[in-house]
Amino acid sequence: MDCPFRYYEEIGLLPRAPRTAGGQRTYDDDDRGRLTFIKQCRDFGFAIDQVRALLDQSISSSRDCVETRDIAQAHLDEEHCAY
Secondary structure (H helix, E strand, O other): OHHHHHHHHOOOOOOOOOOOOOOOOOHHHHHHHHHHHHHHHHHOOOOHHHHHHHHHHHHOOOOOOOHHHHHHHHHHHHHHOOO
C-alpha cells in the first residue's frame, strides 16, 4: 500500500485532510495523534475493526474502560490462539 493516509481516510479512520494549493494533505496535532494511535494499534496487530472500536472509545464522551479492555483482551486471545 503506497499511502496509508489515503487508505485510512477512505475507510473513515482519519478525517479527510484539507489540502494545500499544491495538493498536499495538511494535518493538525489531533490528526497526527490519531494517526500515531492507528499506527501503534496496527503495529500490535489489531484488525481495522478493532482499531475503529478503540478509536471510537477514545473519543467517546462516555468512555467505557471495560469495553476497551474487552477489545484488547479479544485481540490477545486471538494472538495467543495463533501460536
